[in-house]
Amino acid sequence: MGRSxxxxxxxxxxxxxxxxxxxVTGCDEAEATRIVHAFLDRGHTFIDTADVYTGGRSEEIVGRAVKGRRDDVVLATKAFMPHGTGPNQRGLSRLHLTRALEASLRRLGTDHVDLYQCHGWDDTTPFEETVTTLDGFVRSGKVRYLGLSNFTAAQIVEAQWAAQRAGATPFVSLQPQYSLVARGIEAEILPVCARHGLGAAVWSPLGGGVLTGRYGREAAPAAESRIGRLLGSSLPAARSVADGLLNDRTLDIAAEVVKAAAELGVTPTAVALAWVRDRPGVTSVIIGPRTLDQLHGNLEGFALTLPARQADRLEEISRMEKGAPDNGTTNTRAA
Ligand SMILES: NC(=O)c1ccc[n+]([C@@H]2O[C@H](COP(=O)([O-])OP(=O)(O)OC[C@H]3O[C@@H](n4cnc5c(N)ncnc54)[C@H](OP(=O)(O)O)[C@@H]3O)[C@@H](O)[C@H]2O)c1
Known part of the structure; x- marks a missing residue:
């Protein structure tokens, strides 16, 4: 991972x-445990969670599922997102990060995290405080490696230089969004990662499910799908997340993925995952299966190599215009 x-x-x-x-549609602990075990049984090692996922339940489920196989796993988690309404229950301060790490270790049932990631940029905390705190975690043995998530190119440089100035442990990874419908990280973020020694583990490779080809213009999203659930939610932000995932542009790209899949005799999921896996600068692709069947469908995608004819057409239809600095969380065309 990166320069490590x-x-x-x-x-x-x-x-x-x-x-x-x-x-967001979830799966129960029994199915989640089957997913973890099937993933490890196929020889894969890297598992990503976060303290905020499903209110901490994701970490608890992962912790129980890897019991007895802990040393087969590179276990990654994250901190930064709010854990309450208090000003010290979020962000990258020494106070919050120290409490967040202890809580994650408790939920995961382990004495160390292999990759501990800042889940976002905190402009209320001097980054020197963050890097020295994180360095203390590494020196104490509670964390092995450090990563970032959803940082802009400038923030990545600032973070890495702050660590260097303080003589602290450097960051080795970035976790940004990347897929055929969200290519904003190509302009600045991936080149900066390469120059500053960070690998990239990229999230939402299927655009939240749109690139599986299961959504169309004619029928409304199925109620139990992620987008169907977002559209049915009473949370105002959920609607705009759904609009970002499902719109004319993402449906046009998905249609091209479906066409390429039909030509190759594979699933659209396989095409979308093969595309992102082979992009320059991508170290690992973070899949998000909700069922064991979805996991198997995702893993099959990793066996495919896209022929140039299909890859070129996908490249053309999904290209993004250069624009404003991106932190890898947007999936619309940069303005
Ligand atoms: N750092 C961050 O800020 C951040 C943000 C988001 C995610 N992540 C990480 O990245 C992971 C993946 O993100 P993601 O869940 O958005 O990835 P994704 O692969 O783009 O979307 C996953 C969704 O796609 C659908 N899907 C997956 N496999 C399928 C298949 N074989 N057939 C049909 N539908 C399928 C499912 O939708 P339904 O549920 O509707 O069936 C599933 O919930 C997360 O679990 C998390 O670890 C990180």
Whole structure:
């Protein structure tokens, strides 16, 4: 991973779906455990969670599922997102990060995290405070490697330089969004990662499910699908997340993925995953299966190599215009 000795599998198991949740479709612990075991049984090692996923239940489920196999796993989690309404229950301060790490270790049932990631940029905390705190975690043995998520190119440089100035442990990874419908990281973020020694483990490779070809213009999204659930939610933000995932542009790209899949005799899921896996600068692709069947469908995608004819057409239809600095969370055309 990046400029480090850490080895991770090319496919990473994302666990945001583990445990029921109010606005995103989830899977119960029994199915989540089957997913983890099937993933490890196939020889993959890298598992990603976060303290906020399903209110901490994702970490608890992952912790129980890897019991007895802990040393087979590169276990990644994250901190930064709010854990309450208090000003010290979020962000990258020494106070919050120290409490967040202890809580994650408790939920995961382990004495160390292999990759500890800042889940977003905190402009209320001097980054020197963050890097020295994180360095203390590494020195104490509670964390092995450090990563970032959803940082802009400038923030990545600032973070890495702050660590260097303080003589602290450097960051070895970035976790940004990347797929055929969200290519904003190509302009600045991936080149900066390469220059500053960070590998990239990329999230939402199927655009939240749109690139599986299961959504269309004619029929409304199925109520139990992620987008159907978002559209049915009473949370105002959920609607705009759904609009970002499902719109004319993402449906046009999905249609091209479906066409390429039909030509090759494979699933659209396989085409979308093969595309992102082979992009320059991608170290690992974080899949987000909700069922065991979806996991198998995702892993099959990793066996495919896209022929140039289909890859070129996908490249053309999904190209993004250069625009404003991106932190890898947007999936619309840069303005
Ligand atoms: N750092 C961050 O800020 C951040 C943000 C988001 C995610 N992540 C990480 O990245 C992981 C993956 O993200 P993601 O869940 O958005 O990935 P994704 O692969 O783009 O979307 C996963 C969704 O696609 C659908 N799907 C997956 N496989 C399928 C298949 N074989 N057939 C049909 N539908 C399928 C499912 O939708 P339904 O549920 O509707 O069936 C599933 O919930 C997360 O678990 C998390 O670890 C990180």
């Amino acid at each position: 000795g850490l080895k991770v599998s090319r496919v990473c198991l994302g666990t945001m779906n583990f445990g029921p949740s109010d606005h």
